[in-house]
Every structure is written in structure tokens, then in C-alpha cells.
Amino acid sequence: MLRYVLLGWLNYRPMTGYQVKQMVDNASSHFWHAQTSQIYRTLNELTQEGLVGRETAGEDERDERRVYHIMPAGQRALREWLSLPMTELQPTKDALLARLFFSAQIDRDTLLMQLRVQRALHARQLEQFRTEIAQMIELARAGRPDGDRDGLLWEATRRLGELAEETTVRWLDETIVRIEAEF
Amino acid sequence: MLRYVLLGWLNYRPMTGYQVKQMVDNASSHFWHAQTSQIYRTLNELTQEGLVGRETAGEDERDERRVYHIMPAGQRALREWLSLPMTELQPTKDALLARLFFSAQIDRDTLLMQLRVQRALHARQLEQFRTEIAQMIELARAGRPDGDRDGLLWEATRRLGELAEETTVRWLDETIVRIEAEF
DNA sequence: CGATCCATGTAAGTTGTTACATGATTCG
DNA sequence: CGAATCATGTAACAACTTACATGGATCG
Numbered sequence: 001m002l003r004y005v006l007l008g009w010l011n012y013r014p015m016t017g018y019q020v021k022q023m024v025d026n027a028s029s030h031f032w033h034a035q036t037s038q039i040y041r042t043l044n045e046l047t048q049e050g051l052v053g054r055e056t057a058g059e060d061e062r063d064e065r066r067v068y069h070i071m072p073a074g075q076r077a078l079r080e081w082l083s084l085p086m087t088e089l090q091p092t093k094d095a096l097l098a099r100l101f102f103s104a105q106i107d108r109d110t111l112l113m114q115l116r117v118q119r120a121l122h123a124r125q126l127e128q129f130r131t132e133i134a135q136m137i138e139l140a141r142a143g144r145p146d147g148d149r150d151g152l153l154w155e156a157t158r159r160l161g162e163l164a165e166e167t168t169v170r171w172l173d174e175t176i177v178r179i180e181a182e183f
Numbered sequence: 184m185l186r187y188v189l190l191g192w193l194n195y196r197p198m199t200g201y202q203v204k205q206m207v208d209n210a211s212s213h214f215w216h217a218q219t220s221q222i223y224r225t226l227n228e229l230t231q232e233g234l235v236g237r238e239t240a241g242e243d244e245r246d247e248r249r250v251y252h253i254m255p256a257g258q259r260a261l262r263e264w265l266s267l268p269m270t271e272l273q274p275t276k277d278a279l280l281a282r283l284f285f286s287a288q289i290d291r292d293t294l295l296m297q298l299r300v301q302r303a304l305h306a307r308q309l310e311q312f313r314t315e316i317a318q319m320i321e322l323a324r325a326g327r328p329d330g331d332r333d334g335l336l337w338e339a340t341r342r343l344g345e346l347a348e349e350t351t352v353r354w355l356d357e358t359i360v361r362i363e364a365e366f
Numbered sequence: 367c368g369a370t371c372c373a374t375g376t377a378a379g380t381t382g383t384t385a386c387a388t389g390a391t392t393c394g
Numbered sequence: 395c396g397a398a399t400c401a402t403g404t405a406a407c408a409a410c411t412t413a414c415a416t417g418g419a420t421c422g
Contacts, residue, residue, distance in 0.1 A: 001276070005285075011288070016373070018374080021373095031280035031281050037410090037413095038409080082282055082286055083289055083293050085297060086278070086297060088304070089308060090278050092214055099264075100339060100340055101211065102191035104331075105262055118269065153284055156283060157283055159354065166350075178339070182335055185381080185382090201402080220384085223402065224381095249402080
């Protein structure tokens with residue numbers, strides 16, 4: 001999966017591994033996160049498979065910056081992946097729910113504290129979707145022709161993030177009240 | 184993580200690996216899924232670490248059923264995990280959003296088809312949260328004293344599943360309309 | 367001149383997936 | 395008697411995490 005995210009980013013413009021990491025962290029962490037080490041490793045694999053190419057950018061030899069760019073084979077691979085029908089739901093892994101499900105074991109106050117911490121974290125994340133991330137997309141769209149496809153889709157992904165966080169915060173509030181009353 | 188889910192289930196009652204898998208599939212797949220092979224491997228690890236014990240259930244030797252049960256050390260480990268504060272959001276991995284983000288590459292009709300398939304899948308999942316899963320929890324609660332903690336928490340996890348699917352379906356409808364109009 | 371950022375990765379370990387293999391029991 | 399379910403796993407591989415290691419450039 002990560003390979004396609006990297007191909008997706010490199011399809012906009014050539015970048016160093018470090019810059020790719022910045023994009024992943026700042027612009028796509030709400031749908032796919034990755035460690036630096038894994039990004040470099042995956043870029044290597046993609047290079048070996050001929051999906052991306054790389055050049056040493058520096059004028060002199062000890063400049064270690066390497067600029068990666070997508071190759072025609074990479075663009076094909078990206079498009080193929082994007083066109084593959086997704087006929088199943090992706091399996092869930094949610095640590096918060098897993099804990100909550102089995103939390104009858106622990107005492108009320110510890111549980112409530114946990115939920116309140118989560119409430120604060122998700123509220124902050126919600127704010128970020130509404131401000132920073134929204135602004136970033138606005139900015140990126142500003143430089144582009146009206147009616148651009150990319151901007152529309154970026155905004156759609158942001159919007160699900162916002163809605164999901166809204167839902168989670170509301171659910172946490174509901175759940176905290178109920179546990180205060182009935183647990 | 185999986186280890187704690189298994190400990191959580193074994194804390195209710197002793198079970199065979201197969202039965203644990205049934206629980207994971209039928210009652211906790213909405214927050215943590217796992218392959219059969221991984222469950223058996225993890226049960227082995229837990230056994231070697233002394234967190235669970237196992238017995239051969241059969242009266243005769245070629246009965247291969249093994250019943251796993253939680254040990255005191257396992258209960259301690261479970262409680263410790265449940266009490267650990269979660270001070271960070273868990274990183275996201277969402278294949279649907281990842282695709283959508285980069286989908287300016289593909290044609291309108293392929294994209295719309297993908298979103299409609301997802302819409303159908305999530306609508307079905309939503310129905311399941313409202314019917315099958317709700318019923319299963321009702322049933323499990325019926326046999327228990329009123330005001331039971333487990334039932335309250337099970338219902339809370341189900342509820343987030345329902346709300347999240349509701350949100351996703353609404354978002355998909357919004358997004359499909361917008362793409363039909365503007366893409 | 368020290369902190370932060372830019373930049374690249376390796377090594378070791380954990381976790382999870384896919385494919386395969388085997389055999390008993392139960393039910394129509 | 396054949397299909398489905400119960401039951402247990404191994405082997406190989408792929409993906410991801412954590413810790414470590416290094417050094418140049420920039421800025422206050």
C-alpha cells in the first residue's frame with residue numbers, strides 16, 4: 001500500500017526521500033502514516049523494480065541528496081492500482097475499542113480518565129481538520145485552475161476525517177456520560 | 184495487541200483456538216481482526232510466556248483439541264494493558280482514502296463505480312451493526328444480572344461502529360454527488 | 367557554538383498475510 | 395457418501411516498528 005502512496009506523491013513532482021516524508025506527515029498522515037525508515041526502504045524497492053528513478057542532485061560528490069522521480073512503469077502501476085475495484089471492506093484495528101470492550105476489568109475512574117484523554121486528543125485532531133488541513137488544501141488549490149480534480153478529492157478526504165472525528169468526539173461524550181451513570 | 188484481545192476473550196472462559204477464532208470473527212471483528220494462523224501462533228507465544236495454560240481435552244490420545252485458559256500472570260498482564268494511559272492517537276491507515284486522494288489520475292466513471300461499491304459495502308455493514316451485532320449483545324446481556332458492566336461496554340463499542348458506518352455512508356453519498364457534478 | 371532541520375539509511379525484531387497441509391466429526 | 399464445519403497448525407513471505415548511526419547546513 002505504502003508504495004502506491006509514494007508513487008502518488010512522486011507523480012506530482014520529483015522529490016528527495018526527506019521531502020516525500022514531509023508530504024506523508026503533513027499532507028497524508030490522515031489516511032496513511034509511515035516511518036522514515038520504511039519510506040527509504042520502499043523507495044529503494046521501487047527503484048530496483050524500475051517504477052521510480054533516482055539521481056544524485058549535488059554538484060559535488062559528497063552531496064548525498066537523491067531526487068526520486070516516477071517512471072512510466074510507475075505511472076502505469078499507480079493507475080492500475082487506482083482502477084482495481086475494492087470489493088471488500090478493509091478489516092478494522094482499533095486499539096481504543098479493543099480496550100474498551102474488555103474494560104469491565106478495571107475500575108471506573110481509570111476508565112473515565114482514559115476516555116477523557118481520548119476525548120481531548122480527538123477534539124484537537126478535529127480542530128486540525130477544520131483549520132490547518134483545510135487551509136493547506138485551500139492554499140494548494142489557489143495556485144491551480146478552477147475546477148481542478150485534485151483539489152476536489154483532497155477536500156473529500158479531509159471532509160471524511162473531519163466527520164469521523166466529529167462522530168468520535170460525540171460518541172466519547174455519550175459514552176462518558178453513560179459510564180458515569182451506569183458503570 | 185492481538186495478544187491482549189486473546190487474553191480478554193480467555194478471561195471470560197477457557198476455549199480452544201478454534202473457539203477463540205469464532206469470537207474474534209463474530210464478536211470482535213469490528214475492532215480487531217486476525218487470521219487463524221496468527222491466532223494459533225500467538226496462543227503458543229502466550230503459553231510459552233506462562234500467560235495462558237493449555238490442556239488436551241480429549242479422553243483418548245488422538246483428540247487434538249486443546250483448551251486454553253488464562254493464568255494469573257495473564258490476568259495481570261491484561262489488567263496492566265487496560266490501565267495503561269493512551270496518550271496518543273493511533274496512526275491511520277485507510278486504503279479507500281488513500282486511493283481517493285490520488286484518483287485524479289483515473290476517469291470519472293471508474294471512480295464513481297468504486298465509490299458506489301463502497302457505498303453498498305458500508306451500508307450492509309451498517310445494517311449488521313443495527314441488527315445482528317445488536318441482537319448478539321442483547322442476547323449475551325439477557326443471561327446476566329441487570330446493570331452489568333460488560334454489556335454496557337460491548338454496547339458502547341457497537342455504537343461507535345454504527346455511528347462510524349453511518350457517517351461513512353453519508354459522506355460517500357455527499358462525495359458521489361459532488362463528483363458527479365464537478366469532476 | 368549549540369540547537370534544529372535537512373538528509374540518508376541499517377539492523378534487529380515484531381506483526382501480519384498467504385498458501386498450504388491434515389484429519390475428525392456432523393448433517394443432510 | 396459428500397459437503398460443511400470443527401480443529402490444528404507450518405512455512406514462507408511481506409509489512410511495519412524501534413533503535414541506532416551519521417553527518418552537513420542553517421540560524422539565532
